[in-house]
Amino acid sequence: TQLLEQSPQFLSIQEGENLTVYCNSSSVFSSLQWYRQEPGEGPVLLVTVVTGGEVKKLKRLTFQFGDARKDSSLHITAAQPGDTGLYLCAGFVSNDYKLSFGAGTTVTVRA
């Protein structure tokens, strides 16, 4: 059983559309991270959010950490085919060093 639930599991959109991926848990996380994983590669860190209510922007990607530090979202504006990939959220519970991952959301952006 994974601590973090991601939704949706799959997302297929047209180039130029917006999308949002959600990451939810009943546990409180000291920090939460978002990764992107390409086929045949390991996950690559996109961002770390630490403070409840925090919003971080990375070009067309906006990450939000919930006020209670139990949930997060990733929003992509004007998606491009290069955004295609598996998006994973992960977090440390309290000061635990174990990184817990969600099951991932597979995003496909069609040209």
Added chain:
Amino acid sequence: GAGVSQSPRYKVAKRGQDVALRCDPISGHVSLFWYQQALGQGPEFLTYFQNEAQLDKSGLPSDRFFAERPEGSVSTLKIQRTQQEDSAVYLCASSLGLAGRGEQFFGPGTRLTVL
């Protein structure tokens, strides 16, 4: 190389065979982690090393799984008497500082298929 490397990239084993998976972390990185990623799932923590010390092996699925990092650099994950349920991608990650502090850099993984 600049990143984490793993070998082999692909491994096919017959049920009951022993396998050894190698991880070369980024030079100088203190922390090393092994994860198991089943098809359609996120990575699951297996074990953690701080230098040569294995501080946590609570995620290892059974006593058939064994990991070592004898000199605090290269690590090997060994699986004895492989079973079909062991089929997965095994990811290695390293970080510069102590666990929980600093970014974890992942290798490309070893895809293990047990027939």
